[in-house]
Structure formats: structure tokens, C-alpha cells
Amino acid sequence: MIKKEYKILNKFGLHARPASQLVKIASHYKAELWITKNGQRINGKSIMGVMMLAAEQGSTIILEVDGDGEAEMLQEIEELIHNKFGEE
Amino acid sequence: MPASDRKHEVSVIGVAASPGIAIGPTFLFTKNHLEVAPRKLTDSQVKSEIKHFKKALDETRQGIKRTRARAVKQTGDIVARIFDSHLLILDDVVLLNETLERIEQEKLSADYLVNDFMLRMYRSLKAQKGEYFSQRADDVLDVARRLIYNLKGVKDDFSSGLKKPAVIVANDLSPSDIIHLDRRKVLGIATDLGGATSHTAILTRSLSVPAVTGLKNVTDLVCAGQDIVINGNSGKVVVNPTPTHLKQYINKRKRFKAFTTRLQKLRGLPTETRDGRRVRLVANIELPIEVEAVINQGGEGVGLFRTEYLFLTQGSLPTEKDQVKEYRRVADALAPKPVVIRTYDLGGDKVMPSLEMPKENNPFLGWRAIRVSLDLEDLLRTQFRAILRVSHQRNVRILLPLVSCLDEVRRARKILREVMDELDEKQVSFNREIMLGVMIEVPSAALIADELAKECDFFSIGTNDLVQYTLAVDRGNENVASLYKAYHPAVLRLIKHTVEAGRRANIPVAVCGEMAGEPLATLLLVGLGLDELSVSPMMLPEVKKIIRSSQYAIAQEVAQKAFKYSTATEVENYLLRTMKKLFADLPVWFTRD
Numbered sequence: 001m002i003k004k005e006y007k008i009l010n011k012f013g014l015h016a017r018p019a020s021q022l023v024k025i026a027s028h029y030k031a032e033l034w035i036t037k038n039g040q041r042i043n044g045k046s047i048m049g050v051m052m053l054a055a056e057q058g059s060t061i062i063l064e065v066d067g068d069g070e071a072e073m074l075q076e077i078e079e080l081i082h083n084k085f086g087e088e
Numbered sequence: 089m090p091a092s093d094r095k096h097e098v099s100v101i102g103v104a105a106s107p108g109i110a111i112g113p114t115f116l117f118t119k120n121h122l123e124v125a126p127r128k129l130t131d132s133q134v135k136s137e138i139k140h141f142k143k144a145l146d147e148t149r150q151g152i153k154r155t156r157a158r159a160v161k162q163t164g165d166i167v168a169r170i171f172d173s174h175l176l177i178l179d180d181v182v183l184l185n186e187t188l189e190r191i192e193q194e195k196l197s198a199d200y201l202v203n204d205f206m207l208r209m210y211r212s213l214k215a216q217k218g219e220y221f222s223q224r225a226d227d228v229l230d231v232a233r234r235l236i237y238n239l240k241g242v243k244d245d246f247s248s249g250l251k252k253p254a255v256i257v258a259n260d261l262s263p264s265d266i267i268h269l270d271r272r273k274v275l276g277i278a279t280d281l282g283g284a285t286s287h288t289a290i291l292t293r294s295l296s297v298p299a300v301t302g303l304k305n306v307t308d309l310v311c312a313g314q315d316i317v318i319n320g321n322s323g324k325v326v327v328n329p330t331p332t333h334l335k336q337y338i339n340k341r342k343r344f345k346a347f348t349t350r351l352q353k354l355r356g357l358p359t360e361t362r363d364g365r366r367v368r369l370v371a372n373i374e375l376p377i378e379v380e381a382v383i384n385q386g387g388e389g390v391g392l393f394r395t396e397y398l399f400l401t402q403g404s405l406p407t408e409k410d411q412v413k414e415y416r417r418v419a420d421a422l423a424p425k426p427v428v429i430r431t432y433d434l435g436g437d438k439v440m441p442s443l444e445m446p447k448e449n450n451p452f453l454g455w456r457a458i459r460v461s462l463d464l465e466d467l468l469r470t471q472f473r474a475i476l477r478v479s480h481q482r483n484v485r486i487l488l489p490l491v492s493c494l495d496e497v498r499r500a501r502k503i504l505r506e507v508m509d510e511l512d513e514k515q516v517s518f519n520r521e522i523m524l525g526v527m528i529e530v531p532s533a534a535l536i537a538d539e540l541a542k543e544c545d546f547f548s549i550g551t552n553d554l555v556q557y558t559l560a561v562d563r564g565n566e567n568v569a570s571l572y573k574a575y576h577p578a579v580l581r582l583i584k585h586t587v588e589a590g591r592r593a594n595i596p597v598a599v600c601g602e603m604a605g606e607p608l609a610t611l612l613l614v615g616l617g618l619d620e621l622s623v624s625p626m627m628l629p630e631v632k633k634i635i636r637s638s639q640y641a642i643a644q645e646v647a648q649k650a651f652k653y654s655t656a657t658e659v660e661n662y663l664l665r666t667m668k669k670l671f672a673d674l675p676v677w678f679t680r681d
Contacts, residue, residue: 011466016404020176027181046182048209051224052216087405 001066002074010084013056018085023047025076031067097330100303104323105289107624108298110276111317111337114310115254127197137191141198144238159267163294164377167401170263170287177231199239206232230262255316259307266291276318278306278325285400300325351629355386359632365640368620369632372600376414379421381625389425391622392600396434411474419482426483431471433457433489457490462499472507479519487548492530497543529553534582541593551601555579573656574603587617598622608663610634615647
């Protein structure tokens with residue numbers, strides 16, 4: 001199990017498009033993904049769950065990955081966040 | 089409601105979602121409420137239930153894709169993306185896995201489990217503040233319904249049971265419902281729910297039928313078969329009109345239709361008064377498919393292309409690529425006539441929920457339109473970049489909404505110049521002389537029109553908001569809505585002042601609010617010296633006819649005389665008398681309802 005904090009860097013935060021990109025990556029792995037923001041914990045593989053988060057720029061999200069491929073999944077998502085979801 | 093009450097004529101006001109007037113019998117659109125009780129499975133039934141569930145998912149996916157394809161034809165690509173999020177929701181991995189797990193472990197039927205899960209999602213989303221989340225919740229509901237119907241083996245062909253042409257009255261219409269309506273039988277639409285920026289409002293426009301949403305309780309007020317009149321221009325709905333009123337509405341509509349048909353031959357003719365004053369007559373559009381109507385009705389261009397739909401249909405940031413495609417589409421359809429593209433006029437909370445936004449107490453005076461665009465510079469840059477790309481060999485102009493001070497124009501120009509430099513470096517061609525105009529809808533802008541005129545290329549007077557801000561009236565507030573008066577002398581003075589400032593600086597002044605399309609106001613506006621009127625496409629023929637039938641000299645007189653009155657009522661009465669005298673055969677007062 002790995003738990004790590006991330007700051008959302010891109011200007012428009014986790015709107016529908018980046019949300020679906022994140023969910024897509026998570027769906028490729030067996031490991032579980034949980035995302036917490038402001039105490040709200042949702043299943044990171046659920047598009048409906050991630051939609052509810054709507055994390056804005058500068059906000060902090062906590063990612064918890066657990067299971068097969070957890071490190072790889074986290075790595076991929078980390079890159080996505082660092083690259084601002086390809087938006088800038 | 090006791091039967092005796094239903095006989096009375098009742099008027100209600102909602103959101104004017106799609107223009108036009110519809111009269112007809114009511115068709116109460118109800119959706120069958122499917123009972124979803126938990127069904128216990130035997131061990132041997134588990135496997136087949138899983139198969140059944142997966143099959144239903146497939147069927148639902150196909151169904152949504154079919155609807156999407158239909159939407160592409162009816163509304164174009166971008167608006168059809170409303171259904172892309174439906175597909176994403178359907179493919180939600182947790183919906184799938186949790187349901188499969190629970191079928192196996194709890195031995196409960198799929199329909200019950202799906203309903204349970206989706207209801208939870210729906211409630212969580214509805215519980216969040218903001219239109220964005222409310223819209224996502226409605227999307228979940230739409231998908232849930234489809235899936236559960238398929239699980240129950242009930243065919244939902246969205247036929248709604250509508251047999252004869254009628255006005256559809258519903259609590260709410262989902263995007264799927266709307267796309268599948270038989271357009272030939274839909275005279276109009278009236279719903280309880282649905283704000284101005286909802287998917288419902290956007291899609292009813294794409295049907296080109298009059299629609300009023302957000303009526304709150306119209307379904308309580310009607311009963312099947314009763315007549316109803318809906319005015320998609322004003323948002324007014326009249327339930328069970330008295331026989332006298334009904335006759336009046338029907339007559340007006342008949343005359344309007346006959347009149348509009350006779351006007352078809354004016355299509356190619358210029359909008360010019362008898363004594364040679366030329367006025368440019370263009371149209372307001374909200375979706376690219378409306379361009380068809382503009383062309384059919386002889387519009388000389390688009391005076392206001394609202395771009396908010398790009399946001400509202402996707403709940404996501406519109407990409408530069410998408411914008412270029414859409415703007416190009418409209419510009420090409422109308423070429424070489426001009427298209428004025430207005431930058432996003434959205435409240436911060438509509439732009440998207442993932443932006444840090446405190447709940448505004450007074451959104452009307454808050455963070456919206458140009459303010460949002462200038463604060464989120466990248467948003468503006470991308471929009472400018474897209475417009476500039478399209479400007480190469482195409483006739484497009486830029487319009488900035490809600491400008492209240494000179495600084496905003498200067499900042500916008502600076503950003504525009506920087507984007508131009510960027511494109512130069514990339515060797516992308518664009519029109520360096522592209523016109524940048526400003527909406528005059530805030531009193532401060534009207535009052536400093538002289539200063540603004542020096543630094544922009546044209547004005548477009550947005551009378552709707554100008555009236556609200558000037559008279560301090562929220563049109564949507566039932567308690568004060570009657571105070572909203574476009575013909576208030578204060579508003580007229582601001583319009584006049586703006587036109588004169590434009591004249592002095594030698595820049596064209598247009599008007600694009602509702603007033604521009606009101607036949608009652610035509611002579612007044614022309615007489616005040618407006619260079620351009622941008623109206624709803626369906627008003628093009630009537631306004632053109634008025635202008636072609638009048639003399640500029642008379643129009644100027646009318647404008648002068650209107651200024652002698654000190655109340656809106658007196659101005660309106662004067663104009664009514666005058667127009668009736670000059671244009672006896674026009675349904676001049678038709679849309680004033």
C-alpha cells in the first residue's frame with residue numbers, strides 16, 4: 001500500500017476531461033485506488049466518484065494505491081498530474 | 089388541485105429557453121416510475137443474472153450511442169457530447185464491479201443493485217452546491233433509467249405516447265427524452281425544471297420549437313387536453329387561456345405566419361429605409377445549427393454568436409481545436425457576411441466547479457464574463473487564438489461581454505496583441521485588423537462610451553442586462569419583474585448617449601438585446617441612429633419589413649418624440665399608437681406578450 005499527497009497544478013483543476021484521463025489510467029491496473037480530498041474519500045476508478053471531487057488548482061489530494069501494480073499506477077498518475085494533464 | 093380551479097386561466101413565468109410562440113393542447117409527459125424492489129436469487133440464478141446484467145449494459149451502451157448519433161445530426165457534434173459523459177458514466181468501473189460482487193455475494197437482482205448504486209451517486213452529486221454538479225446528477229439519472237429499463241426488459245423507445253401535435257408539459261426532460269421526441273408532433277415544450285444553462289434548455293433550442301423551462305409547477309397547473317400558450321421569447325406560459333384569449337393568440341399566430349411567409353421574398357433585399365438609410369440586420373445565435381435559420385430568413389450576418397454552449401455541453405474546458413472547428417463552421421456558412429463572436433459570458437460557477445469559488449451572494453454583480461476571462465487569462469488566450477486562426481480570410485469579429493471600465497478593454501487588447509505575436513512566431517496567418525468590440529450593457533460603460541469608443545472598433549448594446557443594471561431589477565425575481573421596462577427613459581438616454589459617442593468616434597453601434605427584435609422598438613432604434621440590429625432569426629423578416637416600409641426622417645421624429653415622455657408606460661403607449669398607425673397590417677404587438 002502506498003499513500004502519497006499531491007497538489008493539483010493545472011489551472012482548471014480536475015474538471016471532466018482530466019478526471020476521465022485519471023480514471024482511464026487507474027482502470028488498467030488491478031490495484032485499488034482511493035482519492036481523498038477535504039476528508040471526502042472516493043474510489044479513484046469511478047468516474048462518478050472523481051466527478052464529485054472537482055479538485056481545484058492548488059488543492060491537495062491524497063492518493064492511496066493498494067495491490068498489483070500499485071507502484072506503476074501511482075507513477076503514471078503522478079506523471080499525469082505533473083504534466084498538468086496535458087493542458088498547458 | 090380541485091377540478092373547479094383548473095378552469096381558470098393561469099399565467100406563469102419561466103426561463104425563455106427557445107424562441108417562438110406555441111399554442112396547442114397539452115400533452116402531459118410522464119415517465120413511468122419503475123418499481124425496483126429487491127429480488128432474491130437462488131444459487132443457480134446467480135450466473136444468469138450476471139449474464140443478464142452484462143447484456144443490459146451492452147444494450148444500454150448501444151442505445152446511448154444511437155441517441156448520440158441522432159443528436160449529432162440534430163444538433164451538431166459539440167452539443168452531442170452531452171452524451172459522451174453518459175457513456176463514461178455507464179462504463180463506470182465501480183458500477184460494474186460493485187454490482188457483480190453484490191449479485192454473487194448478496195444474491196440480489198441486478199436492477200435493484202443498479203438502482204441502489206446510482207441513486208447514491210445521484211444524491212451525492214445533487215447534494216453539492218452548483219449547477220455543474222446538478223447537471224452531472226441529472227446525467228446519472230438519465231443513464232440509470234436506461235439501464236434499469238433494459239434490466240427490466242421494458243422497452244423505452246422514448247416514444248412518450250405522443251400521438252397528435254401538442255405542447256409537451258413535463259416535470260423535466262432529459263437529453264435522451266428530447267433527442268427522441270418526434271419533432272413533427274412537438275409544438276412546444278414547457279417544463280418545471282431546467283435553468284437557463286441546463287442541457288434541457290440547450291437541447292430544446294436545437295429542436296427549434298418554442299420552449300420555456302424552469303416554470304416550477306406547471307405540471308400541477310395543467311391537465312391533459314387543456315390548451316396552453318407558451319411564449320419562448322418572454323418565458324411566459326398561459327395555462328387554460330379563456331376562449332377569448334385563445335382566439336386572440338391563435339389569430340395573432342395565424343397572421344404572424346402568413347405575414348412571415350409573405351416576407352420570404354424580402355430575403356435577398358437590403359435593409360434600407362425608403363429614403364435610403366441603410367441598417368445592417370443580423371441575427372443572434374447560440375448554437376451553430378441556428379445559422380440555417382439566419383440564412384433562410386435573410387440575415388445579413390451574425391451580430392452575436394454566444395459561445396457558452398462550448399462549456400455547458402461538456403462540463404469541460406473547450407479545446408482550441410474544437411473552438412476553431414465551431415467558429416469556422418459558422419463563419420463559412422455565412423461567408424462573406426460578418427460573424428461577431430462573443431467571448432464567454434458565464435458566471436464563474438458555470439465555467440467549472442473545479443475552480444475555487446466562494447458561493448456568491450450576488451452573482452449578477454459578481455465574477456462573470458470578461459472578469460472571469462481576464463482573471464483566467466489562459467481561457468481568454470485560447471479563445472483569442474482560436475478566433476484569430478479562423479479570422480484568416482474569414483469575416484469574424486470579437487466582442488467582449490460585461491465591460492465596465494476602460495482597463496478591461498486595454499488588458500484584453502494587450503492579450504490579443506500577445507496572442508498575435510505568438511501566432512506570428514508560429515507563422516500562422518490571421519487577420520491583424522480584426523475588429524474588437526465591446527458590449528454596452530453596464531451603465532458605467534454607456535456613460536463612458538466616449539472613452540471606450542476611442543479604444544474599440546464597435547459597440548453592441550446589450551439591452552437585456554442594460555435594463556436590469558440601470559433599473560436595479562432582476563428580471564427573474566417575481567417580486568420585481570414587472571419593474572423591468574426596456575422603454576424606461578433612462579435606458580433610452582443611455583442608448584442615445586452610446587450611439588452619439590459611437591458617431592463621434594466614427595465606430596458602428598449595434599444593438600443585440602431583445603429590444604432589437606421588438607417591432608415596437610424598430611423605428612425608435614433606427615431613428616436613434618443604430619447602425620445594426622441583431623435579432624432572433626425568426627424576427628428578421630418582420631423587422632426588415634418595418635425598416636423597408638419606413639422613412640428614416642420619420643424614424644428620427646419618432647425617436648425625438650419618444651424622448652418627451654418621462655415614464656416607460658408613456659413611451660410604450662406612444663410607440664404602440666404610432667406603430668399601429670403606420671403599420672396597420674403588422675402583428676406589431678404580437679411578441680410583446
